[in-house]
Amino acid sequence: MKSALREVHTVDVIDWFRDQPPLESCSIIASMPDFSEFPQFSLTEWKEWFRSTAELLMTRAPENGVVLFFQTDVKLDDGTWLNKAFLCQQAAEKAGSLLLFHKVICRAAPDRPTFGKPAYSHLLAFSKGIRDKVENATADVISQMGERTWPRGMGLNATRIAIEYIKTHTTSGTIIHPFCGEGVVLAVANAMGLNAIGIEKSKKRAEKALRLQVYPSQTSKDGFRFEP
C-alpha cells in the first residue's frame, strides 16, 4: 500500500490559498487563530479578518469537499461573548456553503463555571455540495477533546472524529490544514490513509508539523496516541 504524503508550507495562509489553482479531491480542517494572537487588530478588525478568511477557505474548497472549523469562543473582559460559530456561519452564508453539523466538544466538566473560555469548543462542518448522511448520525456532544501536543492544539479525539467524517462523507484524498500549528491533523490524516497539506507561518511549528507521528491505540479513547 502506498503511504500517505505530507507537505507543510511556511507561508501566510491567505497567500497560499490565493495562489492555488482550483482545488480538487480535498477537504479542509481549520482552527483559525484567536483574537489574542493579533495584538495589532481591534476586535472589529479581527472579526473582519476571521470572516473573510473563513469565506476564502469555503469559496476555495471543491463542491464535493467539506470545510471543518474547530474553534473555541472567548468570554471577553468587557462581559460580552465572542461567538466564533456565528462568525463561521456568517462566512458560510457569503460563500454559499451550508452547515452540515455543529458538534460541541467538552473542554471541562459540565455544571461548573469556567473563566476566559467556555467549557466547550465548536466543531462545525460546511459544504457547497456534500450533504450529511442523516441515517448515520454521530454524537453531537463529544465528552473529550483528547490529548494535545500544546495548549492551542486540536485534541486527538476531536481530530479523529473530524477526519472520520470526511472519510465517510466525501471522496477527498487530501486534507488541507491551514494554520496547522504543530500538525496533529496532518499526522492523524496520514495515519488514516489520507494525504495532508499544512500551512503554518511559524517555521519552528511547521518543522514539527512535518515530523509529528501518531500511533493507533486500542486502549486510548482518542483512538490514537503520540508515543509508539
Ligand SMILES: C[S@@+](CC[C@H](N)C(=O)[O-])C[C@H]1O[C@@H](n2cnc3c(N)ncnc32)[C@H](O)[C@@H]1O
Ligand atoms: C490555533 S493555532 C492552530 C493549532 C493547530 N490546529 C494544532 O493542532 O497545533 C493557530 C496557528 O496559526 C498560525 N498562524 C496564524 N496566522 C497565520 C497566517 N496568516 N498564516 C499561517 N499561519 C498562521 C499560528 O502560528 C498558530 O500556529
